Amino acid sequence: MLFSFTACNGGKETGKTEDSAGKPSDSAKTEDTGADKEKPADTGSDEEVTLSLMVTTRPTTESKDFYLDWLPELVKEKYPNINIEVEQLPTDQYKQTVRLKFASGEGPDFFTWWAGLQAKDLVEAGYVRDLSEFPQLGKFKKEIADSYAFDGKNYAIPLGTSFLTTWYNKDAFAKAGITQLPQNWQEFLDCCEKLKQSGITPITAGDKQSFVIQFGMYQIGASEIYAENPNFDSQLFTGETKFTDPSWVSTVQKFADLYQKGYVIEDSLGLSQEQSRQAFLDGKAAMIFDGSFGYDALAKQGAVEFEKGIFCVPSNDQGKKFVYNLTPSNGIFVNSDDKKQDAIDKVLEYWFTEGTPLFEKWTTTTSDISCYDGVEDSRELIKEYLDRYKNDQSIYNLNNAWPEGVSDMMCTIFQDVISGNSSAEDVCKGMDSKFEELTR
Template sequence: MSIYRSLPLLALLLLLTTGCDSEKTAEPDSGGQVTVRYMHMGVAADDGDNNPYVTRQFPDAVAEHFPDIALKSEMLPEDPYTKTLLVQLSSGEGPDFFEWWPMRQLEELVAAGYLQDLTGMDILNRFTPDALEGYTINGKVYGMPKGLSIMATWYNKELFEQHDIDAFPSDWPSFLAACEKLKQAGVTPIVMPDEDRWFIQFGLYQLAASIVYAADPDFDKKLLAGERAFANSPWREVLLMYKSLYDRGYIAPGSLDIGAEKAAALFNDGKAAMMFNGNWDYARLTANPASRGAGSAGGLKSNGGANDFQRGFMPLPGNEPGQPLLLSIGPAGGTVINANTRHLSEVLDILAYQFDPDSPLYGLYKQNYDVFPMYKGEDLGIPEFQDYTALSKTHDSVYFSNQAWPVGVADALCRGFQDWIAGHGTVDDILAAMDERLEALRD
């Protein structure tokens, strides 16, 4: 997945590891091979493997091309991945290279001295300057991105047409009207996997693009400078608007018991008209529907069972009619190298091979990550993205909010919203928790 989920508190993890033996204990190599470790997030909450490239294709291709290198590939679910990785890095260990998030989240690892400086290396010639921007800190480059990530609304075009919704709504009132029309027709408008709390961000940041940043593009800079707070800001409106989708019955009931795989299956089976997600989940949300044993969740009604249908991908509009609609587009997650790796030359050889357009490994890589454009407005040749690509050429965009926040703030947001869905707490409790976490992490 994505890669644009909330992260645990780095400072807390550093405290937990204080006093740990920081002397490196190298993993012994065997059979004359150098063992190189690679870590990647992305195992779904229900333990389903959603990235065969990482678990099988990548290691096998490296073994075939580099007989002296054994690539040990590891995958963990989002929360364990981050916690495990930060603990290892703080003790001077960790994988030789791994996946990480851009911008502020990258900045914290750079400040801690955990990442290899790649500035000036030939491998960076594979990327456009725009793509590298999210991995550039103080003029130095620390990572290799997949491209751009996009948050949007996946929707069932045929269900929309069947209920006389001619086009995807372009403002908030028309979006609510479309949801109400679907609901009155017995169709579940939206399914969300709130059991996996980071998915809560995928709707919120789309709304925030138009509500928070259209009027104040420097909002996050002011937050970090202590000039603004979440409380008494447009973020209150964002949270209330998103919660109204639950209160009106537009999001499937029982969402706290629905995980990512189940939500995708319900969408693919035509049992819900929409799901807030991103381009990174293309494979899962365009899979040919079949009987998956997903059953019913929260009283979802079947709309014809396992039918194939045309899918659309468009922004959730937070704007009022006539006001600007901003898109939610940010740098995608990418590959970084451990500053303490003992195998820098081997890692660079592996990555150079992966990004060589003439290598079979590059072909496998692009098959898995071809949904990430390298620049805004790039036509990927993917039908589901064509309307969004056209829109991005005429509309401004905003990075994902958590990409500018210190690690831990988005986690407070998602946990608080989960509690709110469950009937505990208020919107102001969430904002206060975010401000409290921000204050603790600002410096």
């Protein structure tokens, strides 16, 4: 049974819709009968329809990938006339490419994107479709689904939650004499020093791809900023807070200290995310700042076998409040162009209806932590982590609350901090300047 997102009459949308910015690919064009040029293609027939899906680059594994393999295959089995072409790009190229495609009228039919203000410009430009009436939306935790809402309308189907975390080598910790996880910033520094003194590189980082800088920065910022002021981000918009406030300068400085003390692998600016992950797996460093989304890539064995664990960097001082990261992960957004909505509706309903083969494959292969009613995560490391911090305050990915562009500025200038050409104050001034530019 197909669903409709607006009131319908004879297959035509009667509700007011925004101007379309997307155009179908040549392979998806339908015959123009002149009878109704706005009517979506009828995929109930045998006519071939090709849908374009964009996702960030998938981790390399020996198993079939849900987006690259299972989704196109299972949809094809269910609907032989619907083809899904998947394009994947690294995160640092992905955002710009998606925006450029929409600006040129060639936006993807559906795609993954981030929550909060990261999606605001796409919504305001009319590029994405209101999914408020999607029948299965009520099956997702409301607080997560609402992370993709603007002016009371939901613009995405949430794929789950995730958290930024620190993966660590338990064997390396034991060798360095570390018997328990750090509970505050000084204890974390002590761990790094013990590892270094034992001849073990404490941390690896793929800073060549600047977006990974967020993985450590936001873990540190969680306690450093939001323990004292959970409303810091909303107050940015009223002028009550600024990125140049002491809590943000301290956050950036604490992160910079890890590099300046020699706790981060040499030439991190020459390593990609994948190379850094491999360095961790090969035992070349004891820790890596990453996330639950890196589970498939980091749970496997490299050149050296060792037991792995995960914890959140505690940037709090001794006796002070600890805050960890837990955030909505990506959601599925849909192009507002109506030419292929019938096919997209079928795919989404098949995907997110409990009990279908596609739903079962999604829930058993996803790296996200499910926010779908009745679906529990079976990964022991994930369950252990969430149980450990269940009584602590959590905070979303910090950039979810900022206009797009502020986090890019932060990461770019912090690369200069790593190379010794900028300071923590420079990072915060740059963020503040970009924020003012985007909100004035």
